[in-house]
Amino acid sequence: MEQQGDKLERYLAEFQPRAVRKLGVSPKGGHSWQRWLAAAAVVVCCLGTGYWQMRHARLKVKGMQLKSQTLLLTRIAMRDEKMFDQFLTDRSHNVLPSCQGEKSTLRVLAKE
């Protein structure tokens, strides 16, 4: 009986428990802060790309608008000079700083 027990014991000992990973090593080989860092890098890249594309698209639209405006103005200038002057005067109100205020720098300079 005892001999049988020894035989079975030896047989059982032939089965080796599966090896475990080293102590203190996380299961997938990466620490959690590394995963967070990688995730943050991906988010920053996505935001950066999105911002760049948006800015690029805006500049493109602005360029196209300016080009079409220049063509239009050239055409007006060639056809009707008065209309062109009037147009520039009107536009200058929108573009140049107003000198309506009493203490505006432009008004002070104009007086001088």
Next chain:
Amino acid sequence: MRLLPLETTKLTTESVKKLYEKHGAALAAYACCCGLDFASAEDVVQQVFLKLLQGKAAAAQAPLAYIYRSVRNASLNHRRDHQRETEVPRSKPWFTHATADRATVLSLQNALRELPEEQRDAVFLRVWSGMTLQEIAEATETPLNTVASRYRYALDKLRSQLGPSSEKER
């Protein structure tokens, strides 16, 4: 396994690491017997040893038996905490054998799982942790005769479950 340590001591880092290297695999298999899959069993064993390393747990005079008990408790806690999760089929074996086929390995695993707790503890401590029955009796504060009969009953059950392959002369 009844363990009521009268005196507790803090293990040195070196001794904890040595215990892990020597018995980590057997402890993971033991945690699998408590119903965990291998990955969770590995995590549980790591947690127990990391607590020992950090000094959050003080081992008893018989550290190995204490660690077995800690692993069992941690495994049961893990099962309780994750019982709502979908269970993954336990197909990955946690024992290996040079010549035996997968079916034999799985039948040993099932047989170990079906053993009563005390008998299973005796088998693990004796076969895969290399303790003598006398040492097991001292570590678990159980009479030697009780340990011996638990071990004998366990072997009988394993023999009947494993069938003739366990009887071959080696």
